[in-house]
Amino acid sequence: xxxxxxxxxxLTSGGDNPGLNACIRAVVRTxxxxxxxxxxxxxxxxxxxxGDMDAMDSRSxxxxxxxxxxxxxxxxxxxFFTEEGRLKALxxxxxxxxxxxxxxxxxxxLMGAFELHKLGFPVIGVPGTIDNxxxxxxxxxxxxxxxNTIIEAIDKIKDTASSHNRTFLIETxxxxxxxxxxxxxIAGGAEMVLIPEVETSFDEIVDTVRNSYKKxxxxxxxxVAEGWKPGTKELAEKINEIGKEYEFSVRVTQLGHxxxxxxxxxxxxxxxxxxxxxxxxxxxxxxxxxxxxxxxSDITFTPLEEAISYEKQIDKKLYALAEIxxx
Ligand code: F6P
Numbered sequence: 001x002x003x004x005x006x007x008x009x010x011l012t013s014g015g016d017n018p019g020l021n022a023c024i025r026a027v028v029r030t031x032x033x034x035x036x037x038x039x040x041x042x043x044x045x046x047x048x049x050x051g052d053m054d055a056m057d058s059r060s061x062x063x064x065x066x067x068x069x070x071x072x073x074x075x076x077x078x079x080f081f082t083e084e085g086r087l088k089a090l091x092x093x094x095x096x097x098x099x100x101x102x103x104x105x106x107x108x109x110l111m112g113a114f115e116l117h118k119l120g121f122p123v124i125g126v127p128g129t130i131d132n133x134x135x136x137x138x139x140x141x142x143x144x145x146x147x148n149t150i151i152e153a154i155d156k157i158k159d160t161a162s163s164h165n166r167t168f169l170i171e172t173x174x175x176x177x178x179x180x181x182x183x184x185x186i187a188g189g190a191e192m193v194l195i196p197e198v199e200t201s202f203d204e205i206v207d208t209v210r211n212s213y214k215k216x217x218x219x220x221x222x223x224v225a226e227g228w229k230p231g232t233k234e235l236a237e238k239i240n241e242i243g244k245e246y247e248f249s250v251r252v253t254q255l256g257h258x259x260x261x262x263x264x265x266x267x268x269x270x271x272x273x274x275x276x277x278x279x280x281x282x283x284x285x286x287x288x289x290x291x292x293x294x295x296x297s298d299i300t301f302t303p304l305e306e307a308i309s310y311e312k313q314i315d316k317k318l319y320a321l322a323e324i325x326x327x
Pocket of ligand 1: 106260
């Protein structure tokens with residue numbers, strides 16, 4: 001262990017996702033194995049500002065590897081985005097003799113992590129968000145489990161859609177990212193995917209629906225990302241109008257927060273364990289201001305400043321593939 005980092009803090013921030021607990025467990029057990037003390041900070045940056053934290057040991061993370069949610073709780077904390085809030089947090093960290101922290105969360109949380117790093121405080125970020133919109137990693141913790149949840153829903157909806165000859169609009173999460181919609185659309189065999197990154201007109205959508213029935217399909221499944229504009233409700237109204245002509249009706253299923261919960265998949269447990277362990281190791285070896293991720297099959301580190309500086313792009317080839325598969 002380096003001379004500097006003797007006591008580590010860990011927090012989860014922003015929207016929760018399955019795999020956070022596996023990551024906390026990895027941070028805790030790696031820190032302990034390297035002779036560092038570890039403190040769990042509750043409710044993200046909000047708990048940090050209020051000094052809400054406790055020492056953790058190996059037993060405090062027993063039997064949590066599979067569990068969704070986060071044993072540390074999480075929050076979105078606007079106060080941390082003020083200078084006053086950040087200085088309060090820094091004071092708390094100093095008072096509690098914490099030498100460095102691991103921040104697990106999505107883009108907003110990683111921006112917070114970068115702010116702490118800018119104040120000279122050692123911090124390593126770990127990408128945890130079902131949206132998969134964090135740069136510096138191919139995949140974030142929670143994405144795989146969320147995708148499996150969505151696909152299970154699509155499969156079930158297809159059964160009822162085919163029985164009634166219906167068109168279904170299935171809305172996934174993803175405020176500004178279409179990753180979940182696109183990936184689940186491919187895996188679920190959807191007729192169409194609508195995502196914020198790709199402009200699609202009502203006419204194109206209506207044509208796709210019409211053609212599905214003309215081709216003899218017994219249903220039309222459209223996976224819509226939450227952030228797609230003008231939105232699922234307006235689309236349902238438009239499609240209903242042509243439904244009369246082709247004798248089908250439209251139903252909307254908004255999957256919502258069910259996508260954020262549940263036991264973590266094997267993939268997420270392993271990913272979270274690798275990233276959590278690497279984050280603790282990195283902090284102890286003196287790294288700061290970086291995000292740990294997985295690029296290809298390698299565990300990598302990317303400066304937080306770079307990771308948060310641009311929007312992650314959707315894979316256009318994957319989008320084209322979804323269109324071909326829907327024929
Ligand atoms: O960022 C993750 C996410 O699940 C988004 O996909 C979604 O738009 C948002 O969080 C919902 O946030 P909340 O749980 O605060 O309503």
